[in-house]
Amino acid sequence: MGRMVLRRLLSALPNLLGVVVITFLLTRAIPGDPAAYFAGGAATQEAVEQVRKSLGLDKPLVEQFFVYLGQLARGDLGLSLTTGQPVRDELLRRLPASLEVVLLALLLSCAVALPMGVLSAVRPGSWFDQLARLVTTAGVSLPVFFTGLLLAYVFYFLLGWAPSPLGRLDPMWSPPPQVTGLYLVDAAIARDPGLWWASFKQLILPVATMAIFVMAPIARMTRASMIAVLSADFVRTARASGLTPGTVLVRYALRNALLPVVTTLGMVFGFMIGSSVIIEKVFGWPGVGSYAIDALTASDYAPVQGFVLAMGVLFVLLNLLVDLLYVLIDPRVTIEG
Numbered sequence: 592m593g594r595m596v597l598r599r600l601l602s603a604l605p606n607l608l609g610v611v612v613i614t615f616l617l618t619r620a621i622p623g624d625p626a627a628y629f630a631g632g633a634a635t636q637e638a639v640e641q642v643r644k645s646l647g648l649d650k651p652l653v654e655q656f657f658v659y660l661g662q663l664a665r666g667d668l669g670l671s672l673t674t675g676q677p678v679r680d681e682l683l684r685r686l687p688a689s690l691e692v693v694l695l696a697l698l699l700s701c702a703v704a705l706p707m708g709v710l711s712a713v714r715p716g717s718w719f720d721q722l723a724r725l726v727t728t729a730g731v732s733l734p735v736f737f738t739g740l741l742l743a744y745v746f747y748f749l750l751g752w753a754p755s756p757l758g759r760l761d762p763m764w765s766p767p768p769q770v771t772g773l774y775l776v777d778a779a780i781a782r783d784p785g786l787w788w789a790s791f792k793q794l795i796l797p798v799a800t801m802a803i804f805v806m807a808p809i810a811r812m813t814r815a816s817m818i819a820v821l822s823a824d825f826v827r828t829a830r831a832s833g834l835t836p837g838t839v840l841v842r843y844a845l846r847n848a849l850l851p852v853v854t855t856l857g858m859v860f861g862f863m864i865g866s867s868v869i870i871e872k873v874f875g876w877p878g879v880g881s882y883a884i885d886a887l888t889a890s891d892y893a894p895v896q897g898f899v900l901a902m903g904v905l906f907v908l909l910n911l912l913v914d915l916l917y918v919l920i921d922p923r924v925t926i927e928g
Contacts, residue, residue, distance in 0.1 A: 603907040603910075614899040659896070663900075668896070668897040669896070673894070682882075685877055685878050685879045688876060691794065692878070696798045700806045704727075711810070711814045727810050735870060739800040760790060761789055767790075800873070800874075857913040868880030882894060882898065
């Protein structure tokens, strides 16, 4: 198993190299001159050229690329010109904030969408099936930013149930001692229930916004896969053998229906990482998405390249995790396949 995992990771290196090349070229093709931006609007042409030289942007594109590859080989993602901090440190500091929202949203959407899809498959055409279809269609039809603004308006501005949707913590609280970077986990490790609850309340609106949007593909794939499995011969045999409906539904039908659902979860998780950029901007969340957008606006190359590379590594690890889940769900599936 370990050898196969290593082989998969090595096979992903060409893909990551392609991500590096494409990102490098696209950032250079973006309209805007970083040297002029950081020199200031009142800077002379000589001052702009001096800044460009100090940034290494006066060198040929090929030479800039090999310099960048040399930095990557040393684990150096460059320096952010907007913050003055190393990109690697900024990404490591902000990535837990993004992952906390994405993971909780995925957990919430699965907790709602999986039972919804199973019950819809058990009773197709029923009132519950029609209601589930209406809910999922509405959730996927509304833009993410609109859902986020609507939830903030209703639950914060009108009802006052939610805290101010700005950041990971209310200003009256201090962040927990950093262990994992996930505030819920770190607050639990610090044994501070008040801080844990304050962190949890700040997560409610962004997590709900993302979960509403991704429930639809999970619920629909669960329903379609369950309908196909429930009509299979082995399910009819299990029922004829006198097994309880719950045993047939969970142990036999649901387990065999999970493979396409896990595939959908992998794709959904990748989409959630990308869409977190919008949610972070709506709720003032200090994650990697908002960091990359700010850098892109300022034509700051290094943070954008570091963000895309980090997302590429996450996708590789995610695909490997999906393959391992295949083996756990169905031992007949092999990683080689």
